[in-house]
Amino acid sequence: MVTARAPATSANLGSGFDTFGVALSHPADTVSVERAAETTIEVTGAGAEFIPTDPEKNVVGAVADALEAPAHIHIDKGVRPSSGLGSSAASAAAAAVALNELYDRGYSRHDLVSVAAEGEAVVSGEAHADNVAPALLGGFTIVRSDDGATSVDADLSLVACLPEVVVSTRDAREVVPDSVSMADHVETVGNAATLTAGMCRSDPELVGRGLDDPVVTPARAKLITGYADVREAALAAGATGVTVSGAGPSVLAVCRPDDRRSVAAAMVEGFADAGVGARAYQTAVG
Ligand code: HSE
Numbered sequence: 424m425v426t427a428r429a430p431a432t433s434a435n436l437g438s439g440f441d442t443f444g445v446a447l448s449h450p451a452d453t454v455s456v457e458r459a460a461e462t463t464i465e466v467t468g469a470g471a472e473f474i475p476t477d478p479e480k481n482v483v484g485a486v487a488d489a490l491e492a493p494a495h496i497h498i499d500k501g502v503r504p505s506s507g508l509g510s511s512a513a514s515a516a517a518a519a520v521a522l523n524e525l526y527d528r529g530y531s532r533h534d535l536v537s538v539a540a541e542g543e544a545v546v547s548g549e550a551h552a553d554n555v556a557p558a559l560l561g562g563f564t565i566v567r568s569d570d571g572a573t574s575v576d577a578d579l580s581l582v583a584c585l586p587e588v589v590v591s592t593r594d595a596r597e598v599v600p601d602s603v604s605m606a607d608h609v610e611t612v613g614n615a616a617t618l619t620a621g622m623c624r625s626d627p628e629l630v631g632r633g634l635d636d637p638v639v640t641p642a643r644a645k646l647i648t649g650y651a652d653v654r655e656a657a658l659a660a661g662a663t664g665v666t667v668s669g670a671g672p673s674v675l676a677v678c679r680p681d682d683r684r685s686v687a688a689a690m691v692e693g694f695a696d697a698g699v700g701a702r703a704y705q706t707a708v709g
Pocket of ligand 1: 434440441442489525551553554595596669670
């Protein structure tokens with residue numbers, strides 16, 4: 424038996440829609456695999472009841488197919504599905520690593536990014552490597568349209584606050600504008616470059632400023648009950664920047680290490696003020 428762990432991730436980081444991602448030090452999925460004549464899947468843990476065990480419908484079944492590596496696959500979910508924290512990417516990445524080792528396929532972590540993304544595409548219809556790249560490579564990642572990914576280690580405190588509301592990825596993609604003005608493009612490039620420099624320097628001020636996004640985040644924020652309250656509360660408690668995590672509904676805040684606890688408490692309270700229950704992960708770039 425081979426076991427692998429892959430972390431939750433937060434995609435987009437505001438200015439890097441479908442491009443930027445970051446691995447979180449926790450939560451994480453753990454996947455164990457044993458050789459078998461055909462693939463079977465068992466799921467336990469957070470939200471397991473919502474995850475199909477049919478290999479045709481589960482992302483790890485698609486990964487096993489792509490690697491020609493049939494196995495009994497046990498997924499222990501630490502990352503709740505539909506959270507905006509890369510739940511299916513964590514399972515796909517951990518399965519890709521475990522099956523690669525079980526069958527001695529010899530692929531590198533970079534090779535496995537496209538395998539895991541393909542797995543996600545088979546199940547969800549669209550391949551976005553911005554969650555699987557950080558789940559496999561760690562740190563801050565930038566994916567390009569040629570399937571390549573670049574990763575940078577960063578030391579940065581984060582809070583990911585997961586509310587008890589549901590936002591479908593389909594709805595969250597439907598509200599994304601089809602085009603942007605030149606002014607918004609210039610602002611977005613400046614913010615994305617600032618964020619990248621901030622990650623390279625592990626600088627929470629620069630990363631926080633670089634999260635600002637005039638295009639996608641304002642449209643998606645409307646789908647998350649309480650977003651404006653939570654953002655305001657997090658900034659008042661010391662967060663250097665706040666954005667929607669992935670397609671939502673989680674909200675991500677960047678902060679200095681000493682402020683992490685108070686930012687987490689403020690975000691939970693912000694959702695509570697809007698009548699929404701929530702839990703906050705005090706985490707970091709993993
Ligand atoms: N970049 C993707 C999005 C991540 O924001 O829709 C979720 O698949």
